[in-house]
Amino acid sequence: MVNAFKVLSHPIRFRIVEILASGEHRSxxxxxxxxxxxxxxxxxxxxxxxxLRNEGWIDYHGDASSRWYFLTSEVWSKIDVDVSWLKYLWERRSNYIGE
Structure with missing residues (x-):
């Protein structure tokens, strides 16, 4: 699984996620x-x-001629895991200073 920040680091993927956050959309x-x-x-x-689909961020329904893409419910937990890890490091930052 790729880090959430890496997935979102590309402006096109970020924009796709941003658009799909408002609801499902046709391809x-x-x-x-x-x-x-x-x-x-x-x-x-x-x-x-x-x-995005291979990483489990989005999925679709429909057929090849009419696909409707949507964010999966797992997307929020993927983001939460990576944000929690950064928060953990931040809270313990004094432990790493000077080492």
């Missing part, structure tokens, strides 16, 4: 929103959708 709608603003092809958008 064509997502592609139109991304290609117009980021200058990437539909194939490029598909690549980022596949990465």
């Amino acid at each position: 064509g709608t997502l592609s139109d929103a991304i290609t117009g603003n980021y200058g990437v092809s539909r194939a490029g958008v598909s690549k980022h959708l596949a990465i």
